[in-house]
Structure formats: C-alpha cells, structure tokens
Amino acid sequence: MGVGIQVNQLNAWFGNTHAVRDIQMDIPANHATAIIGPSGCGKSTFVRCLNRMHETIPNTRVQGTVKIGDTHVYGNGTSAVEIRRRVGMVFQKPNPFPTMSVYDNVAAGLKLNGYRNRRELDEIVERSLRQAALWDEVKDSLKKKSGASLSGGQQQRLCIARALAVEPEVMLMDEPASALDPISTSKIEDLIFELKQNYTIVIVTHNMQQAARVAEFTAFFLIGNLIEFDKTEKIFTNPSDKRTEDYITGRFG
Amino acid sequence: MMLKKYWWRSFKDKLVVGLAAGATFMVLLPLGAIFGYLVYRGIGSLNWNFLTQIPKPPGETGGGMANAIAGSGLILLIASLIGVPMGIGTGVYLAEFGKKRFGYLIRFTADVLNGVPSIVIGIVAYSLVVIYQKHFSALAGGVALGIMMVPIISRATEEMLLMVPQSLREAAWGLGIPQWRTTLSITLRTASSGIITAVMLSFARVAGETAPLLFTAFGNQYWNKNINQPTAALPLQIFNYAISPFDDEHRQAWAGALILIVLIVVSMSLVRMVASRGVFKGGN
Amino acid sequence: MLKQMNGPLLKTKFQPASEVSSPEDQAAEVSRRKTALTSSPFADAAFRYLMLGCALSVLAIVVLIVRELIIRSTLSLHAFGLKFFFRQAWDPVNGDFGALPFIYGTLVSSFLALLLAVPLSVGVATFTTELCPRKLRSLLSYMVELLAAIPSVIYGLWGIFVLVPILRLYVEPFLAKYFGWTGLFGGPQFGLGMLGAGVILAIMIIPVITSITREVMSAVPTAQREGVLAIGATRWEMIRVGVLRNARTGIMGAIILGLGRALGETMAVTMLIGNRPEIAKSLFAPGYTLASVIANEFSEAADDLYLSALVEIGLALFVITLLVNVVAQLMVWSITRGNAARATA
Numbered sequence: 032m033g034v035g036i037q038v039n040q041l042n043a044w045f046g047n048t049h050a051v052r053d054i055q056m057d058i059p060a061n062h063a064t065a066i067i068g069p070s071g072c073g074k075s076t077f078v079r080c081l082n083r084m085h086e087t088i089p090n091t092r093v094q095g096t097v098k099i100g101d102t103h104v105y106g107n108g109t110s111a112v113e114i115r116r117r118v119g120m121v122f123q124k125p126n127p128f129p130t131m132s133v134y135d136n137v138a139a140g141l142k143l144n145g146y147r148n149r150r151e152l153d154e155i156v157e158r159s160l161r162q163a164a165l166w167d168e169v170k171d172s173l174k175k176k177s178g179a180s181l182s183g184g185q186q187q188r189l190c191i192a193r194a195l196a197v198e199p200e201v202m203l204m205d206e207p208a209s210a211l212d213p214i215s216t217s218k219i220e221d222l223i224f225e226l227k228q229n230y231t232i233v234i235v236t237h238n239m240q241q242a243a244r245v246a247e248f249t250a251f252f253l254i255g256n257l258i259e260f261d262k263t264e265k266i267f268t269n270p271s272d273k274r275t276e277d278y279i280t281g282r283f284g
Numbered sequence: 285m286m287l288k289k290y291w292w293r294s295f296k297d298k299l300v301v302g303l304a305a306g307a308t309f310m311v312l313l314p315l316g317a318i319f320g321y322l323v324y325r326g327i328g329s330l331n332w333n334f335l336t337q338i339p340k341p342p343g344e345t346g347g348g349m350a351n352a353i354a355g356s357g358l359i360l361l362i363a364s365l366i367g368v369p370m371g372i373g374t375g376v377y378l379a380e381f382g383k384k385r386f387g388y389l390i391r392f393t394a395d396v397l398n399g400v401p402s403i404v405i406g407i408v409a410y411s412l413v414v415i416y417q418k419h420f421s422a423l424a425g426g427v428a429l430g431i432m433m434v435p436i437i438s439r440a441t442e443e444m445l446l447m448v449p450q451s452l453r454e455a456a457w458g459l460g461i462p463q464w465r466t467t468l469s470i471t472l473r474t475a476s477s478g479i480i481t482a483v484m485l486s487f488a489r490v491a492g493e494t495a496p497l498l499f500t501a502f503g504n505q506y507w508n509k510n511i512n513q514p515t516a517a518l519p520l521q522i523f524n525y526a527i528s529p530f531d532d533e534h535r536q537a538w539a540g541a542l543i544l545i546v547l548i549v550v551s552m553s554l555v556r557m558v559a560s561r562g563v564f565k566g567g568n
Numbered sequence: 569m570l571k572q573m574n575g576p577l578l579k580t581k582f583q584p585a586s587e588v589s590s591p592e593d594q595a596a597e598v599s600r601r602k603t604a605l606t607s608s609p610f611a612d613a614a615f616r617y618l619m620l621g622c623a624l625s626v627l628a629i630v631v632l633i634v635r636e637l638i639i640r641s642t643l644s645l646h647a648f649g650l651k652f653f654f655r656q657a658w659d660p661v662n663g664d665f666g667a668l669p670f671i672y673g674t675l676v677s678s679f680l681a682l683l684l685a686v687p688l689s690v691g692v693a694t695f696t697t698e699l700c701p702r703k704l705r706s707l708l709s710y711m712v713e714l715l716a717a718i719p720s721v722i723y724g725l726w727g728i729f730v731l732v733p734i735l736r737l738y739v740e741p742f743l744a745k746y747f748g749w750t751g752l753f754g755g756p757q758f759g760l761g762m763l764g765a766g767v768i769l770a771i772m773i774i775p776v777i778t779s780i781t782r783e784v785m786s787a788v789p790t791a792q793r794e795g796v797l798a799i800g801a802t803r804w805e806m807i808r809v810g811v812l813r814n815a816r817t818g819i820m821g822a823i824i825l826g827l828g829r830a831l832g833e834t835m836a837v838t839m840l841i842g843n844r845p846e847i848a849k850s851l852f853a854p855g856y857t858l859a860s861v862i863a864n865e866f867s868e869a870a871d872d873l874y875l876s877a878l879v880e881i882g883l884a885l886f887v888i889t890l891l892v893n894v895v896a897q898l899m900v901w902s903i904t905r906g907n908a909a910r911a912t913a
Contacts, residue, residue: 082798084794084797084798087793087794087797089702110290110294112290112293112294112800112801112802113290113800114800115797115798115799115800115801116799116800117800119798119799120798122791122794122795122798124791126789126791126792126794126795127795128792128795128796128809128810128813128814129814130813130814130816131813139796139799139809140799140800140801143293143799143800143801143805143809144289144800145289190795193799194798194799196799197799197800293802293805294802296802296804297802297803297804297805300694300804300807301695301699301803301804303691304691304692304694304695304699305695305699305700306691307687307688307689307690307691307692307695308691308692308695308696308700308708310688311688311689311692311712311715311774311778312708312711312712314715314771315711315712315714315715317726317730318718318722318723318726321726321729321730322722322726325729369622370622370625370626371622372622373618373619373621373622373623373625374619374622374623374625374626376619376622377619377620377622377623378623380619381616381619381620382623389627390623390624390626390627392897393626393627393630394626395893395897396630396890396893396894397626397629397630399828399832399889399890399893400633400832400886400889400890401831401832401833401834401859401885401886401889402832402834403832403834403859403862403863403882403885404633404637404832404882404885404886405633406866407636407637407640407862407866407878407879407882408632408633408636408637410866411636411637411639411640411879412632412636420867431629434625434626434629435626438626462609462611462612463612463615463616464611464612464614464615464616465611467615468615488717489717491719492718492719492720492721492722493719493720494719494720494721494834494835495720495834495835495859495863498863498866498867499866499867502867519719519721519835522721522722522725523721523724523835523839526721526724526725526728526839527728527839534729537725538725541721541722541725544719544722545718545719545722548717548718548719549714549717552713552714552717556710
C-alpha cells in the first residue's frame with residue numbers, strides 16, 4: 032500500500048540558482064500525480080528532492096520538509112540510503128546495469144540489503160518482473176541476457192522491475208517514456224495504471240496528453256514555482272490560474 | 285532485518301573511505317620521502333664547483349658533473365633532431381590525414397613503440413650505430429633517445445591538433461588557402477603552444493633515461509664535444525656514482541640527482557602552466 | 569567597409585526554410601571549395617607525402633627494432649635453440665648461457681610489484697575520483713603524476729640508500745619473525761634482493777595503474793551511478809556496483825599495462841636486486857632480471873656469443889612486453905572507446 036507525500040516550503044538550489052521555490056503540496060496516496068510544465072521549470076529537480084537524489088550533485092542545497100507517510104525525509108536521523116530504497120525512481124533514459132543479467136539487475140537492490148536465499152530472490156525477481164509486465168518476455172533467458180541487450184522499452188520496464196523489487200512505497204518517474212517509441216510508451220502507461228493501486232506514483236511529463244491519460248492529479252510548475260495543483264480533469268478543462276491555461280493551450284512552452 | 289543490516293553497510297562505507305584515504309597517503313609518502321631526501325642529501329653539494337668541474341679520479345673528493353650536464357645536452361640535441369620532426373610529422377599525419385585503417389595502424393605502432401623497454405631501444409641503437417662506428421658515441425645515444433621521443437611527441441601533437449576546431453580549417457579553405465598551407469600556418473600555429481609543451485614533456489621523459497645510454501653514449505670522465513665519441517650524461521653519471529664504493533661519489537650522485545629532478549619538475553610545471561592557459565592563444 | 573557589408577549581407581540573412589542546405593550539401597560545398605580554390609595541388613601532395621613519410625618512419629623503426637634484434641641474436645639462437653629460456657646456466661667464461669634465472673627474476677619481481685601496487689592504486693583512484701573533496705582532486709592527481717616523472721635511476725639511488733636500510737633493519741626481520749614459516753622469508757637479510765626490487769617496482773608502477781584506472785572510472789556515465797543510488801545504496805556500494813564493476817575491463821587493462829611497465833623496468837631494479845643469476849625461494853635472496861643482465865653485462869660482453877645471448881634476452885623482453893602491452897591497450901580502448909590520442913602506456 033502506498034503512502035502520501037507532504038511537501039512543506041520546499042526550496043532547492045543548484046549553486047546560486049534557485050531551481051525550486053516554496054513548494055507546498057500534498058500528494059495523495061495510491062494515486063498517480065503528474066507534474067507538468069515547460070523545460071527548466073524545476074519539475075525534475077523537485078521530484079529528485081523527494082528521494083534525496085538532488086543532493087548527490089555537488090554544490091546543491093535543499094530547504095524545507097518532505098514527509099513520506101510518517102517519515103521526515105530530511106529529518107535528522109533519517110538515512111538517505113533508506114529513503115532511496117523506500118522511494119523508487121525511474122529515469123528518463125533507461126539505465127540498466129550492463130554488466131549484469133536481467134535477473135541480477137532486478138536482484139541488485141535485494142542483494143545490497145542482505146537477501147541471500149536463492150528461493151526468496153527467485154520469487155521476488157519473478158514478482159517484480161510480472162509487476163513490470165516484463166516477465167513473459169524474459170523468463171526464458173533471465174540469467175543469460177544482459178540488462179543492456181534488451182530493447183529500449185524492455186530496458187525501461189526492467190528498470191521499473193528493479194525499483195519495485197526493493198518494495199518501495201512511492202514510485203517516482205522522471206519522463207519515463209520520453210525516450211521510447213509509442214508502443215512501448217503505451218505499455219508503460221498501462222503499467223502505471225496497474226501500479227497505482229499499490230503505490231503512490233509521481234510522474235514528471237512534458238506530454239500533457241500522457242498526464243491526462245494516467246494521472247488523477249496534476250501539478251503545474253513554472254520557473255520553480257507550483258502554480259496550480261488539482262484534479263487532472265480540472266487542470267485541463269477549467270484551470271484556475273491564467274498561466275496554467277496559457278500553458279495548456281500551447282501559448283508557450 | 286533491514287535496519288540491522290544498514291549499520292553494517294554504513295560501517296563498510298566508512299571503512300572503505302578510510303582505506304582509500306590510507307592508500308593515497310601511503311602512495312604519496314614515498315613521493316615526499318624521495319623529494320625530501322634528494323634535497324636533504326643533494327643541496328649541500330650544489331655549488332659552483334659542482335656545476336663547472338669535471339669528475340676527479342675515483343677515490344678523490346671534489347669535482348663535479350659539468351661534463352655530464354653538457355653531455356646530456358648534446359645527446360638531447362641530437363635526439364631532438366631525430367625525434368621532433370618525425371614525431372610532429374607523424375602527429376600531423378594522424379590528425380589531418382589518417383582517419384582510416386592505415387591511421388589506426390600507425391597509431392597502434394606508435395603505442396607499441398612507446399611500450400618497448402628503453403634498454404631494448406639501447407640494444408637497437410647499439411646495433412645500428414655503435415657496431416658500425418666500432419666505438420660508443422653521443423650519436424648513438426642520441427639515436428636511442430630520439431627513437432623514444434617519436435611516439436611521445438606524435439601522440440601529443442595529434443591530440444593538440446585534434447583540439448583545433450574543424451571550423452577553423454574550413455574557414456581557411458573557404459578563403460582559398462591550400463591544405464598544406466592551412467595545416468602549417470593555421471592549424472599548427474594554433475596548436476603550437478600545445479605542441480611545444482609536448483616536446484618539452486618528451487625532453488623531460490628522455491632526459492632521465494639511463495638504460496639506453498649504457499652502451500651507446502657509454503659515459504666519459506672528460507669533456508667531449510665530438511658526437512662520435514663516448515659522452516658523459518647526467519643520469520649515467522648518477523648511476524655510476526650510486527653503485528661506486530666511494531662515499532664522496534655517493535654524495536655527488538645525490539647532487540646530480542637533485543639537478544636532474546629539478547630540471548624535470550621545472551619543465552613539467554611549465555608544461556602545466558602553458559596547458560592550463562589554453563591552447564588557442566593564436567599560437568604565440 | 570562596414571557600410572558596404574551591410575547591404576548585400578543583410579539580404580541573405582533570413583533565408584526561406586527551403587533554401588537552407590542540408591549537412592550533406594554543406595560538406596560537399598566545403599570539399600568543392602577545397603579542391604576548386606587549391607592553387608597548388610603539387611604542394612599539397614608533396615606535403616601529404618612528407619607527412620606520410622614521417623608516419624611510415626614509425627613503422628620503419630619498429631621493423632628495424634625487430635630486424636636488428638633477430639639478426640644479432642641468431643648466433644645464440646642457433647647455439648641453444650629455444651631451450652635457452654629453460655636452462656639455468658650463465659657462464660660467460662665457458663660460453664654457456666641459459667636465461668631461466670632471468671625469466672624467474674623478472675616474473676617474480678613484477679608480480680610482487682603488482683601484488684603491492686594494485687590494491688594501493690585502485691584505492692588511490694577510488695579516493696581521487698569518488699571520495700575526496702573536489703578541491704583536492706587536481707592537487708592529488710598532480711602529485712601522483714609527479715611520481716611518474718621521477719627517473720628510474722633516481723628511484724634506484726633512493727632505493728639503495730633509503731629503502732634498502734629500512735628493509736634490512738626493520739621490514740625483513742619483522743617478516744622473518746612472523747611469516748618465516750612460509751619459507752618465503754629466509755636466508756640472510758641484505759635489504760637488496762627480490763623484495764627490495766619488488767617494492768621499488770611497485771612504487772614505480774602505481775602512477776600508471778592509478779591514472780588509467782581514474783580515466784576508466786571517470787568514463788562510467790553518471791546515469792549508472794544514479795541508478796545504483798536510487799535503489800538505496802551506500803556510497804561504497806554505489807562505487808562497487810555502479811563504477812568499479814562497469815569499469816572492470818579497463819581496470820584489468822590498467823593493471824596489465826602496469827605489468828608491462830614493470831617487466832621492462834631496468835635501472836632501479838638493477839640497483840636493488842642483487843644481480844645474481846640464481847633461482848631461490850626466499851624473497852630476501854638476490855636475483856636477476858632480463859633487463860638487468862643486459863644493463864650490467866652488455867657493454868663488457870667480450871665475445872660474439874655472449875653478446876648474442878644478451879641480444880636474445882633483449883628480443884625475449886621485447887616480445888613479452890609487446891604482447892602484454894597489446895592486450896592491455898585493447899582492454900583499455902574498449903572502455904574509453906578507442907580515443908586513441910589519449911590512451912596512455
């Protein structure tokens with residue numbers, strides 16, 4: 032079961048550039064929330080603050096609080112490693128580990144956490160691959176094929192399976208289908224539909240139709256600010272803010 | 285189960301940082317020790333006498349390495365007459381013309397040449413020069429070092445030329461300047477400071493080489509200006525003194541080593557300074 | 569001049585989309601201009617052939633090396649055949665030569681050096697690429713570069729007067745006392761010998777292995793590092809799974825390149841190894857390497873057979889280092905994608 036995310040006065044910097052400004056947001060559990068906005072508006076940066084990936088870049092700063100379920104992400108005793116396990120991330124360009132087989136890719140996170148039992152690993156790998164709708168395509172060559180030898184769409188689903196294997200509560204997706212062909216894209220979108228029953232999903236997308244297809248809620252970002260956050264239907268048919276309307280109707284971005 | 289495991293993982297993480305830092309310290313320790321010792325043992329003997337006199341007979345104290353320093357200079361001069369034109373020419377060919385399989389062959393061969401042990405190069409120079417002259421000579425030493433300079437200069441020249449943007453060449457062609465002129469006046473000129481530093485770097489590399497000189501230049505206790513005679517060289521002299529039974533010669537070995545390392549470090553630092561200021565200052 | 573340019577140039581500034589040329593057209597235009605306006609095709613050809621000549625001379629040099637080595641060693645090759653490398657004789661007086669002790673010495677000293685150097689090099693590379701504060705990075709790498717610039721003879725000098733006493737007075741007694749049961753640390757403790765040579769070689773090959781390892785580690789894309797972090801890994805786990813694992817072929821290549829350097833090292837080894845053509849189990853015992861015997865005895869080789877035997881050793885050294893370096897280069901190229909001008913030896 033997924034958990035909700037409460038974002039409170041979140042600010043983030045790249046050096047001196049104020050990329051994310053005063054974000055106040057309550058992302059509901061077990062739903063998909065889309066983040067839309069023009070290039071450079073801070074959507075990726077915002078999402079990367081949720082799983083503390085932003086701080087892996089040198090010269091960056093984060094201020095404010097993020098609460099995932101009961102846990103303060105930036106709390107004093109909270110380990111970034113643990114947060115990143117509980118918050119899965121799928122990147123824009125699929126990045127499976129090329130030196131590992133499909134099986135080992137999915138099991139990578141599990142092995143780090145101490146899972147040694149062969150049968151346990153087999154079970155979880157199969158379950159994750161099924162969840163990612165990749166099982167049928169790879170089940171016969173799990174250990175023979177390398178992660179990088181799959182097609183682009185398959186690689187991305189592999190990355191999703193890899194993230195799911197460590198049992199996260201939240202799934203962050205940073206433009207997961209933008210590097211893929213339309214058929215793979217629709218497979219991924221179907222996947223999101225399935226996943227949101229069990230996970231809270233935040234998906235960054237520059238494709239507004241995609242947001243409308245998969246997400247119940249949508250947030251519109253502009254130059255680091257959250258302009259509007261509401262049900263997807265409302266954002267796309269009757270937005271409250273003029274800037275949202277301008278973006279939706281294609282007047283800029 | 286997750287939380288318990290995490291403590292161990294975190295500990296391993298910190299342990300690795302410590303080990304890696306420790307390794308770095310252990311590696312830099314000999315660096316400090318060597319430089320420190322060179323200064324400590326050598327600086328006392330660096331005086332005007334040392335730099336201007338030739339060695340005294342074995343067992344006597346005093347004397348200097350003036351002939352060795354001059355000899356090294358002579359041998360390097362011969363070496364650069366061979367190595368610099370061939371090296372730059374090869375580099376130019378690889379950068380401007382050699383994009384296909386033949387270029388790969390040349391590049392590969394240059395890398396092979398770079399990896400040949402210097403003593404083997406010495407054997408070849410012996411075979412090509414000393415056997416026919418029937419005596420050791422600065423010429424033979426120069427041939428050996430020159431051969432060693434070729435791949436170093438070639439690779440660096442190629443790298444520098446490849447950094448010159450293609451648009452510069454096209455601008456020259458567009459103005460009607462022929463290929464050969466473009467390469468000489470525009471491309472080489474732009475990369476010239478980089479190429480000069482490459483040549484200096486190759487000097488620094490081969491100036492310290494002893495092995496190829498052991499049976500080519502061979503060494504000499506006296507002044508020598510004749511390229512067809514055995515000649516003293518700084519690293520050779522250091523070697524001979526280091527393994528000699530006389531303490532005074534050990535002392536001089538340290539002094540000679542200090543001079544050698546200073547020359548090398550100075551040229552390397554110059555190289556770094558020039559390189560960091562950028563290659564494209566109009567070739568001046 | 570400026571006023572004249574304003575007129576016709578302005579008109580051509582904004583071309584309708586259909587007239588903008590494709591990249592192929594532009595390339596064709598460039599080469600057309602190149603050939604059309606070249607006023608001296610002869611000079612161009614001459615220049616090109618001159619450069620080609622220089623490049624060919626590199627090939628010629630290598631061919632010459634092989635030729636001279638083979639010619640000068642035929643005497644010995646005929647006298648002893650390939651058994652030369654399996655015999656344990658070295659008697660210049662009676663004209664009996666066998667290179668086994670040198671091969672043993674070269675291999676043992678080089679592998680000992682690798683054993684000591686590889687963990688340290690990988691540690692330094694990891695520290696400087698992933699772990700240390702950014703500001704220190706270029707300083708530290710400069711210092712490692714400096715290590716590479718020190719000539720072999722100076723390493724030897726320092727080795728004789730600093731390292732050897734340390735080995736003789738502290739290290740060797742310690743090793744003999746606690747590890748003597750292995751049989752590797754017996755016999756008289758001179759300080760000079762296989763151990764001394766191995767240690768100095770290790771110091772000398774660390775910069776090579778470190779710099780190439782750093783290069784291949786830096787070549788691993790950030791996306792791989794982020795992928796590992798995102799599933800919940802510590803920094804070391806990220807380095808292990810996301811960097812070292814991806815770079816492993818290149819790191820192997822770096823190690824083998826280090827081996828190549830160690831095999832051919834002459835001066836420092838000659839000054840520390842003791843120069844005795846014997847095969848002994850103890851690391852304290854003196855030994856002799858292929859390069860050292862050439863360095864010590866070549867200039868004094870009185871008769872032709874002696875000289876020929878030494879040249880044959882040089883030929884063997886050439887072949888061994890050639891094979892090792894080629895294998896290593898291929899491995900390193902496969903990671904850095906054959907950026908040929910940057911591959912280091």
